[in-house]
Amino acid sequence: MDDARPAKTGTPADRARWRRYLADERAEGAVYRELAARRTGEEREILLALAAAEGRHEAHWLALLGGDETGIPRADLRTRMLAALARRFGSIFVLALAQQAEGRSPYATDPDATPAMAADEQIHGEVVRGLAARGRRSLAGTFRAAVFGANDGLVSNLALVLGIGATGVPASVVLFTGIAGLLAGALSMGAGEFVSVRSQRELLEASAPDPAIRDALGHLDLDANELALVFRARGLGEQEAVEEAALALMRVRSAEESRLPTGALGAVEHDDEAVGTAWAAALSSFCFFASGAVIPVLPYLFGMNGLPAVVLATVLVSLALIVTGATVGVLSGASPWKRALRQLGIGLGAAAVTYLLGLAFGATIA
Known part of the structure; x- marks a missing residue:
C-alpha cells in the first residue's frame, strides 16, 4: 500500500x-x-x-x-x-x-x-x-490488411496520377489512368491478401498434430514410450519429453478422459485471431486500397487539371497519410506523430520520384 x-x-x-x-x-x-x-x-x-x-x-x-x-x-x-x-x-x-x-x-x-x-x-x-x-490480436489480421491496403492505395495511385499528369497528357487520360490503377491495385491487393493469409493458415495447420494419432495412444508400449519422440521432435529435452509423454498416456488412459487434447501433443500454437481469415483480409485490403486510391483521383473527377489538381491531390493524400500513420501509432502504443510523419515522408517521397520521372519523360516526348 x-x-x-x-x-x-x-x-x-x-x-x-x-x-x-x-x-x-x-x-x-x-x-x-x-x-x-x-x-x-x-x-x-x-x-x-x-x-x-x-x-x-x-x-x-x-x-x-x-x-x-x-x-x-x-x-x-x-x-x-x-x-x-x-x-x-x-x-x-x-x-x-x-x-x-x-x-x-x-x-x-x-x-x-x-x-x-x-x-x-x-x-x-x-x-x-x-x-x-x-x-x-483480434484486429491484427484484418487491420494489417486494411492499413497496408489504404497506404498502398494512397501512395501508388498518387504516384501514378502525378507521374502521368506530369507528362502533359489531358486531364481525362489522368482520370481514367487513376481509375484503372484503383481497380487493378484493389483487385491485386485483395487477391494477394487472400493467398497470403490462406497460405499462412495452411502452413500453421501443417504443423499441428494429426488428430488421428489419438486413437493410437491407448495401444502404445509404455516401456518403449514412442510418444516421447513426438515431444522431442517439437523441441523438448529428452527427460522432459519422457515426463510429458508419461503424463499424456496417463491422461488418455484414465477413466475421466478417454481422448487427449491436441495441445497436449506439443502442438505449435497459433492465434487464429492474429492470423485473421483469408476472406476478411482480402475484403479489407480491397476496400481500403480502393478508399485510399480514390483520393488522388478526386480533383480530376471534379474537372480540375494541371498544377491545381496536382497540388490538391497531394494535399488530400498527405492528410490521409497522416491519419493512417497516426492510427497505426496509437494502436501500436507508439507516438502517433512520429508514425504519421514517417508515413507522410515515405508516401510523398515515392510520389515525388514518380512526378519527376513524369516531367522528364514529358519533356523528352515533347
Whole structure:
C-alpha cells in the first residue's frame, strides 16, 4: 500500500502540482471505470483494480493538501479526451492511449510521490499493455490488411496520377489512368491478401498434430514410450519429453478422459485471431486500397487539371497519410506523430520520384 503522507504546507507551486496530480488521478480512475462498465469477467476485474489503485494515488495527494479540495483544476486535455472516448466507445484505441499515458508518469522524479506510486504507474503500463494486446490480436489480421491496403492505395495511385499528369497528357487520360490503377491495385491487393493469409493458415495447420494419432495412444508400449519422440521432435529435452509423454498416456488412459487434447501433443500454437481469415483480409485490403486510391483521383473527377489538381491531390493524400500513420501509432502504443510523419515522408517521397520521372519523360516526348 502507498505510505500516504500527512498534510504539509508546501509552496504554492507544490500545492498547485499536487492539485493537478489529484485531478489527473481522478480522471484516470474514471477512464478505467468507464472501460470496466463495457466489459465482463476478468477484464472488468482488472480495470476496476486499476481504478482502485488510481484512487489510492488520489488519496495520497489529497492527504498532502490536508483534505482541501478547493482550486482543483480540470484534468489535462489528454486524460479528459480519454475519459470521453471511454464513455462513448470503450475501444482498443482508448487502451492504447492509456498505455502511453501510464508510460509518461512523472512520479519517478517527483519528490512528493512515493516509490510505491512510481512503481504502480510502471506496472499499470504493463497491465494496460496486456489488455490492449488482446484487442490488437483480434484486429491484427484484418487491420494489417486494411492499413497496408489504404497506404498502398494512397501512395501508388498518387504516384501514378502525378507521374502521368506530369507528362502533359489531358486531364481525362489522368482520370481514367487513376481509375484503372484503383481497380487493378484493389483487385491485386485483395487477391494477394487472400493467398497470403490462406497460405499462412495452411502452413500453421501443417504443423499441428494429426488428430488421428489419438486413437493410437491407448495401444502404445509404455516401456518403449514412442510418444516421447513426438515431444522431442517439437523441441523438448529428452527427460522432459519422457515426463510429458508419461503424463499424456496417463491422461488418455484414465477413466475421466478417454481422448487427449491436441495441445497436449506439443502442438505449435497459433492465434487464429492474429492470423485473421483469408476472406476478411482480402475484403479489407480491397476496400481500403480502393478508399485510399480514390483520393488522388478526386480533383480530376471534379474537372480540375494541371498544377491545381496536382497540388490538391497531394494535399488530400498527405492528410490521409497522416491519419493512417497516426492510427497505426496509437494502436501500436507508439507516438502517433512520429508514425504519421514517417508515413507522410515515405508516401510523398515515392510520389515525388514518380512526378519527376513524369516531367522528364514529358519533356523528352515533347
